[in-house]
Amino acid sequence: MVARRGWPVVVHPLPPLLHNQPHLIADEVRGLATALLLTHERVAVAYADCGTYGALDAVCAELGIRMLPGLHCYDLFAGESRLAAYLDDEPGTYLFTDFLVRSFERTVVRELGLDRWPELAEDYFRHYTRVVWLAQEPTDDLRARAEAAAARMALPLTVVETGDGRLERALEALLA
Amino acid sequence: MSDPNEILKGLYDETLVGNAPRVLELTEEGLAAGMEPQSLLFEALIPSLEEVGARFERGDFFVPEMLIAGRAMAGAMERLRPLLAETGVETVGTFLMGTVKGDVHDIGKNLVNIMLEGAGFEVIDLGVQVAPEKFIAAIEEHKPDIVGFSAFLTTTMPMFKANMNALEKAGLRDQVIVMVGGAPVTQEYADAVGADGYAADASACVKRAKDLIEQKRAKVPA
Ligand code: B12
Secondary structure (H helix, E strand, O other), X not given: OHHHHOOOOOOOOOOHHHHHOHHHHHHHXXXXXXXXXXXXXXXXXXXXXXXXXXXXXXXXXXXXXEEOOOOOHHHHHHOHHHHHHHHHHOOOEEEEEHHHHHOXXXXXXXXXXXXXXXXXXXXXXXXXXXXXXXXXXOOHHHHHHHHHHHHHOOOOEEEEEOOOHHHHHHHHHHHO | OOOHHHHHHHHHHHHHOXXXXXXXXXXXXXXXXXXOHHHHHHHHHHHHHHHHHHHHHHOOOOHHHHHHHHHHHHHHHHHHHHHXXXXXXXXXXXXXXXXXXXXXXOHHHHHHHHHHHHOOEEEEEOOOXXXXXXXXXXXXXXXXXXXXXXXXXXXXXXXXXHHHHHHHHOOOHHHOEEEEXXXXXXXHHHHHHOOOEEOOOHHHHHHHHHHHHHHHHHHOOO
């Protein structure tokens, strides 16, 4: 997106698996942002709350920098009210994003130990009733992978093409 | 194997790595060797699950390791439950538990339940997505000492307050101790919704639950 829009921005990623240990996110962001502030004019955090339950907000306020709105990436792809409606309609909704579809083996299967203990699928997904894929760029390859991943969870898949326009606008606002 | 110490050590080690079949075997061996169910529970199974919790806190274990150990312990509990009941040990109290409406995260809740049961509580689990009306009906039916609300999403935490309001409205607030928990919950949040107790993990929950019941019983003349 940065390249597409030609933004004068350097992206410094943190490991996405931090989302599974969200209590570590705020400190990791503080460390990286503090270092970057020494060498860059401006730093912005392309994280939503992401399960830090306000801790990331506090770090950003402390450092005088800004972050993305919303609770998590799902809000930024689907929009808060639409996402709330999906979960309201069926509380047992599990969400996919393109990232999750692409990294399913690593971020879901391996992280949740389903490679070592397949029987745990029952403990994890017992109460889920469907997968909703918030698709940004649904290629044929990704579609096939999303189908396979949902099948692995034994859940029906609904595809909602959200695109990434919302995220793009949120980033634009962040950089303004 | 029939040396009690070896059985206890085996039970502890195999629970730690979540080897459910072996844990069940060792439980059988212990019972066959005449060991007390309480001894298997308090000297091996519970300490092992406490260690699992400690490793999780330290970041050495993640969710699957915790789950697999919890499963192993739950298997042994199945076997021990009727025997423990037979020994006529009085239950510590009744704990009604559920994940709040709109939320289906239940791993943490289930672990808390296992530890509570191990510690001598009678646990009634209402499952996930429990609406306020359902909590109320179950409280009226079972008259538990404590009701526990579990929540994991920013969007479902407000259900704590909704449940508290429902309790007030049903005139039950004074009759039951309320505990809340779940990954995003803090002591401050628990205080803000007017809960009586909060705990960050399963062992802490057992301890806090016992304290709260003791305090309540001390206040009410028998
Ligand atoms: C495992 C997990 C899942 C599993 C849940 C399986 C299950 N059956 O529960 C799966 C993979 C299915 C899942 C799904 C989702 N998850 Co999830 N999940 C987690 C994760 C990684 C761990 C939670 C956990 O089980 N921890 C292990 C247990 C043992 O710890 P615990 O829950 O804290 O429980 C302890 C204490 O809290 C306490 N306790 C618990 N209950 C109670 C009750 C009482 C009364 C007391 C006193 C104490 C107490 O004792 C427990 C034992 O020690 C967390 C991140 C994290 N590390 O917290 C995200 C997390 C909670 N999930 C999150 C999200 C966003 C989701 C999804 C929306 C993702 C998606 N792609 O769809 C869906 C939820 C959809 C839905 N409809 O609900 C977010 C929530 C963010 C937010 N702001 O709300 C988190 C924080 C991840 C993140 N960083 O984004 N998830």
